[in-house]
Amino acid sequence: MLKGQAWLHYFKDMHHDWRHAEDEGKDVADLKEECERIANLDLDDVDAPSLATEMGRRLAQAPVKSDFHFEEPSDLAGIQALRPSNRPVVLKPTSKEALRDRMQGAWLGRIAGCLLGKPIEGYHSPRLTTLLKGTDNYPLSRYISSDISEELKNEINLWKDAAWINQIDGKAPVDDDTNYTVLGLKIIERYGKDFTPDDVGEAWLSWVPAFSTCTAERVAYKNLCNGLLPPNSATYQNPFREWIGAQIRADFFGYVNPGNPALAADMAWRDASISHVKNGIYGEMFVAAMLAAAAVSDDMIEVIEAGLGEIPQNCRLTEKIKLVLRWFEEGVSAEDVVKNIHAMYDERTGHDWCHTISNAMVVVFGLLYGEKDFSKSICIAVQACFDTDCNGATVGSIVGMMIGAKKIPAQWTEPFNNLLLTTIEGYNLVEITKLADRTLELID
Numbered sequence: 186m187l188k189g190q191a192w193l194h195y196f197k198d199m200h201h202d203w204r205h206a207e208d209e210g211k212d213v214a215d216l217k218e219e220c221e222r223i224a225n226l227d228l229d230d231v232d233a234p235s236l237a238t239e240m241g242r243r244l245a246q247a248p249v250k251s252d253f254h255f256e257e258p259s260d261l262a263g264i265q266a267l268r269p270s271n272r273p274v275v276l277k278p279t280s281k282e283a284l285r286d287r288m289q290g291a292w293l294g295r296i297a298g299c300l301l302g303k304p305i306e307g308y309h310s311p312r313l314t315t316l317l318k319g320t321d322n323y324p325l326s327r328y329i330s331s332d333i334s335e336e337l338k339n340e341i342n343l344w345k346d347a348a349w350i351n352q353i354d355g356k357a358p359v360d361d362d363t364n365y366t367v368l369g370l371k372i373i374e375r376y377g378k379d380f381t382p383d384d385v386g387e388a389w390l391s392w393v394p395a396f397s398t399c400t401a402e403r404v405a406y407k408n409l410c411n412g413l414l415p416p417n418s419a420t421y422q423n424p425f426r427e428w429i430g431a432q433i434r435a436d437f438f439g440y441v442n443p444g445n446p447a448l449a450a451d452m453a454w455r456d457a458s459i460s461h462v463k464n465g466i467y468g469e470m471f472v473a474a475m476l477a478a479a480a481v482s483d484d485m486i487e488v489i490e491a492g493l494g495e496i497p498q499n500c501r502l503t504e505k506i507k508l509v510l511r512w513f514e515e516g517v518s519a520e521d522v523v524k525n526i527h528a529m530y531d532e533r534t535g536h537d538w539c540h541t542i543s544n545a546m547v548v549v550f551g552l553l554y555g556e557k558d559f560s561k562s563i564c565i566a567v568q569a570c571f572d573t574d575c576n577g578a579t580v581g582s583i584v585g586m587m588i589g590a591k592k593i594p595a596q597w598t599e600p601f602n603n604l605l606l607t608t609i610e611g612y613n614l615v616e617i618t619k620l621a622d623r624t625l626e627l628i629d
Contacts, residue, residue: 190396193407195422196237199224202424204536206244208501209463210253213244220244241422256499257463259416261454264470264497272494276444279481281625284443286589287480289621292366294585295436295578296605296617297597298563299362302573304329304347309532310570316341317568325564327596350600357601357617359608361399362433362578367609368393369437369456370620373627378441378452382415382459389459392610400539401425405460415459423460428539431457432468433575436582439476440624446474450495467496468541471506472548472579479586485552486510488583505529505542509549519554523569526550532570544572551580559584559593 187193203220206213223240226233256267305313317323319337320330328350331343348358357363371392376384386409389398398406401423408418419426431453438452453473457466471492478491489510493503512522530543537543547569555562559581566580567573585593603617 193403194228194233195241195404195424196223196226196233197228198424199237199240201536202241202244205424205427206247208427209257210249210255211244211247212250213247216240216243216247238422254499255501255504256497257467257501258497259419259458259462259466261451261458264454264466267497267499269494269498272446273478273487273491274445274447276446276478276481276487276491278444281628284480284625284628285621286591287586288440288624289590289618290585290588290593291436291440291476291479291582292585292617292621292624293590293593293598294559294563294581294583295366296357296363296581296601297585297593298566298577298579298581299360299574300348300350300353300357300577300601301325301328301563301581301597302567302575302577303358303360304331304344304349305567306347306572306574308341308570308573310527312341313568313570316343325568326560328600353600355600355602356604356606356614359397359606360574361397361402361430362574363605364393364397364607364609365434366436367605367607367612367615367620369434369440370623370627371609371612372456373437373441374623378627380452380455382455385456386415386418386459394608397608399430400428401430401460401465409459416462419458419460419462425539426460426462427465427541428461428536429468429541429544429572429575431461431465432472432541432545433578435469435472436476436579437624438469438473439480440586441627442473442477443480443628444477446477446491446495449473449477464500464502464541467500467502468545470495471502471545472583475583476586479583483587485557485587488587489549489552502542502545505546506549509546509553513553519550519565522550522554526569526571530571538571544576547571547576548579548583551576552583555580555584557584557588559588559597563597 199220330351331349372388404423405418435453439449442449450470453469457469474495475488475492478488526546530537532538551562551566562584563577563581567577
């Protein structure tokens with residue numbers, strides 16, 4: 186069983202490493218076939234690890250194409266130097282008491298959005314559409330139950346144990362999308378707001394079970410155990426370095442910096458840089474900054490612009506987020522926006538399905554076209570597919586922060602009774618309102 190854990194074997198993901206190199210503008214077309222061959226080697230092949238190591242070196246050293254025009258540093262100073270000049274640094278202040286309902290809304294919204302998308306994570310669009318139409322839940326408007334006909338179960342190959350709403354037993358189930366939000370709280374309580382990337386790495390090894398991590402986080406975890414400190418923990422044999430993992434870790438750094446997107450993004454960089462590079466880092470900074478703005482703003486465009494203000498203005502993520510904004514301003518329909526995203530990114534490939542940029546586009550789509558209606562926002566984000574629980578959680582967090590807990594319909598919060606399960610040491614079963622209260626205590 187342990188031997189079959191693919192994320193422990195770098196060579197099994199050489200095809201993802203090749204895609205990353207191609208995305209980064211490198212001239213690697215002639216290496217594609219060999220990367221795919223290495224990825225298809227058997228786990229018992231004794232030469233596979235050394236072949237992968239050599240190929241990883243070749244990919245890393247490949248020249249960048251002359252027509253690649255993006256500027257994408259991974260160091261904080263380099264990122265900050267390339268931010269837009271007209272960015273909002275500090276938005277209007279607010280009192281802690283005024284924040285209380287918003288903070289509870291953010292926590293509850295993240296958990297509800299995650300729970301909506303969790304059981305169908307990995308479903309591609311045709312499969313999800315069949316499930317929703319077969320349960321009179323299309324367009325998506327409520328949690329999804331596994332209590333369906335045997336015929337439909339067989340048609341869609343239903344995953345039996347996947348945190349369906351009828352299986353959660355009155356508590357929000359463990360998920361990495363909520364684990365990391367709680368971990369952010371624990372990191373700041375333990376290390377303070379001046380925590381470092383090394384502190385984050387120590388926190389992971391101290392409080393997070395290894396197999397609670399996925400993709401880039403699992404690679405970084407292994408690298409940390411082997412003595413590689415940040416930022417090397419993010420770059421060594423990491424074929425997932427621009428995937429969504431850092432983006433889902435952003436929320437708490439926005440929560441504790443209401444009205445200050447710059448500081449939220451700074452904290453997010455310290456967290457992201459232990460496992461990600463370039464757009465993988467920008468995704469976390471973007472979301473953290475949006476949440477800091479959402480704590481004090483009622484304007485969704487202002488919130489999104491605050492996020493864009495903290496990442497390089499000439500990076501791939503900015504380009505694609507601005508494209509979604511343009512579609513919205515031009516009146517492109519929600520249905521066509523989803524089609525456009527799917528035309529750019531193939532949900533059937535792991536790289537596109539789990540990449541920061543494709544999923545950030547879905548998040549911004551949900552924020553814009555959801556019109557600050559909590560139900561509509563999380564439902565359209567989840568129904569768009571890609572990484573459903575991640576996107577539902579992020580959209581739910583941002584909209585929940587903007588509208589507050591009192592405006593989140595009870596259908597989304599009653600099933601988990603203010604309770605959250607995590608695998609974070611010391612926080613195995615927690616009351617969500619207490620998490621919100623502890624967050625408020627950390628705000629200056």
